[in-house]
Amino acid sequence: MSAAKRQKTSKDGVPYELIYWPGIPGRGEHIRLALEETGAQYTDTAHQGPDPVLSMIGESNLGDDVNPPYLAPPMLRHGDLVLSQTPNILMYLAPRLGLAGPAEDEDAIYRLNALVLTALDGLSNEVHDCHHPIAVGLYYEDQKDESLRRTRDYVANRLPKFLGYFEKVLKGKASGEGPWLYGGRLTYADLVLFHCVDGLKFMFPKAMKAMEKEHKGVFELYEAVKTRPKIQEYLASDRRQPYSQGIYRHYDELDITE
Amino acid sequence: MSAAKRQKTSKDGVPYELIYWPGIPGRGEHIRLALEETGAQYTDTAHQGPDPVLSMIGESNLGDDVNPPYLAPPMLRHGDLVLSQTPNILMYLAPRLGLAGPAEDEDAIYRLNALVLTALDGLSNEVHDCHHPIAVGLYYEDQKDESLRRTRDYVANRLPKFLGYFEKVLKGKASGEGPWLYGGRLTYADLVLFHCVDGLKFMFPKAMKAMEKEHKGVFELYEAVKTRPKIQEYLASDRRQPYSQGIYRHYDELDITE
Numbered sequence: 001m002s003a004a005k006r007q008k009t010s011k012d013g014v015p016y017e018l019i020y021w022p023g024i025p026g027r028g029e030h031i032r033l034a035l036e037e038t039g040a041q042y043t044d045t046a047h048q049g050p051d052p053v054l055s056m057i058g059e060s061n062l063g064d065d066v067n068p069p070y071l072a073p074p075m076l077r078h079g080d081l082v083l084s085q086t087p088n089i090l091m092y093l094a095p096r097l098g099l100a101g102p103a104e105d106e107d108a109i110y111r112l113n114a115l116v117l118t119a120l121d122g123l124s125n126e127v128h129d130c131h132h133p134i135a136v137g138l139y140y141e142d143q144k145d146e147s148l149r150r151t152r153d154y155v156a157n158r159l160p161k162f163l164g165y166f167e168k169v170l171k172g173k174a175s176g177e178g179p180w181l182y183g184g185r186l187t188y189a190d191l192v193l194f195h196c197v198d199g200l201k202f203m204f205p206k207a208m209k210a211m212e213k214e215h216k217g218v219f220e221l222y223e224a225v226k227t228r229p230k231i232q233e234y235l236a237s238d239r240r241q242p243y244s245q246g247i248y249r250h251y252d253e254l255d256i257t258e
Numbered sequence: 259m260s261a262a263k264r265q266k267t268s269k270d271g272v273p274y275e276l277i278y279w280p281g282i283p284g285r286g287e288h289i290r291l292a293l294e295e296t297g298a299q300y301t302d303t304a305h306q307g308p309d310p311v312l313s314m315i316g317e318s319n320l321g322d323d324v325n326p327p328y329l330a331p332p333m334l335r336h337g338d339l340v341l342s343q344t345p346n347i348l349m350y351l352a353p354r355l356g357l358a359g360p361a362e363d364e365d366a367i368y369r370l371n372a373l374v375l376t377a378l379d380g381l382s383n384e385v386h387d388c389h390h391p392i393a394v395g396l397y398y399e400d401q402k403d404e405s406l407r408r409t410r411d412y413v414a415n416r417l418p419k420f421l422g423y424f425e426k427v428l429k430g431k432a433s434g435e436g437p438w439l440y441g442g443r444l445t446y447a448d449l450v451l452f453h454c455v456d457g458l459k460f461m462f463p464k465a466m467k468a469m470e471k472e473h474k475g476v477f478e479l480y481e482a483v484k485t486r487p488k489i490q491e492y493l494a495s496d497r498r499q500p501y502s503q504g505i506y507r508h509y510d511e512l513d514i515t516e
Contacts, residue, residue: 062430135411153393172320
């Protein structure tokens with residue numbers, strides 16, 4: 001048996017360790033939701049302050065014999081493996097948690113990953129640029145005019161484009177029956193879309209309200225995830241971090257409908 | 259044998275079809291480089307005009323029984339499977355093309371995907387925002403002042419951050435011997451970084467020249483890929499699309515060093 005196979009076997013039953021900043025749901029939230037929905041054993045450094053993240057991404061941390069160094073959280077430690085990048089961590093976790101569609105559908109994970117990358121592109125990464133269009137290293141207050149200009153475009157063009165895309169996915173045959181994006185069952189792509197919609201509702205309540213009528217399927221999916229027992233319990237718990245100065249921020253002057 | 263397994267078997271030996279816009283290397287280039295380096299059989303709709311892309315992303319295309327609809331190219335068709343999203347397509351292709359590290363290292367693909375997503379985030383997606391910081395739907399000429407401001411930040415802060423990260427990856431033990439990012443052998447992550455550096459050298463020749471001294475490993479990797487026989491032959495062929503109005507654009511006024 002090869003070293004890699006041995007390593008894989010030895011990871012069965014090993015709890016997951018999420019390494020993420022405290023104080024915001026952030027990109028780590030996508031990983032938490034998958035772990036919470038499936039009742040997986042995990043720890044979360046968000047409840048230990050910023051030091052675990054800082055030591056992982058520090059200048060002197062060059063990774064180890066098998067793991068390259070890490071640029072940014074979230075990271076997931078599972079046995080000897082340490083992974084970064086949200087969609088990558090989810091792709092690793094989803095089949096292990098039963099969130100990647102039917103086990104015999106070997107290509108499902110790639111179809112789900114396409115949906116997840118598209119949601120993160122348009123409903124998460126681009127959202128951050130609404131309050132930081134010029135430089136992530138500057139304060140919002142130093143780029144307020146440009147933020148409003150970018151947000152106007154986002155709300156008028158990008159938000160309907162991406163929500164419209166997911167509405168179309170829900171209309172397509174590959175989504176199957178029920179409220180879900182793929183194959184007629186809950187997958188991690190649904191959890192990702194749920195959190196994007198949740199963050200957008202916090203950031204742009206007026207624009208999101210105006211989107212409901214034309215995107216009924218997306219909002220039904222949102223409610224279907226939100227009312228799942230384990231998700232409901234999690235959202236009410238202190239394991240859930242509040243929205244703050246992360247990707248999804250609420251500024252009254254950016255809460256516009258056009 | 260399940261339907262999924264049968265489908266997988268029936269794809270062996272089926273050529274790949276890249277569906278991408280004509281006239282730019284674009285995001286499709288990452289896929290071309292993997293196919294070209296390994297001498298894979300493929301077709302490329304870039305040589306057939308925009309119609310194949312337009313019919314895939316058109317409003318009435320809802321995908322099919324197994325594939326959700328598509329928002330944007332590149333797409334890869336392989337038998338019954340149609341995939342979108344660059345890093346996703348690469349993750350599907352790389353193990354099939356022998357570009358995902360040793361076959362017995364089952365976690366390698368996730369480590370490589372993290373490197374690829376990081377390269378695409380910082381050295382491709384953010385680069386597009388240097389000439390479109392306010393709205394992708396507006397002309398560059400309508401956001402020139404903001405573009406210069408964003409580019410100043412990119413060249414001063416983001417470019418060194420991401421090139422510095424890959425320099426660090428090359429210094430880490432997991433990169434192994436030789437010029438490569440992971441495991442001492444060429445993988446698709448090296449091809450992705452190569453194209454990012456190539457595009458950046460076209461867009462920001464002055465800033466990239468200034469980066470060489472502090473990022474020797476990254477530029478050595480670039481040269482090591484560029485001089486591989488199949489890559490060299492490809493780059494000189496008419497299968498290679500020229501840089502134009504894509505992600506990597508050259509504007510004299512944005513060719514700055516600080």
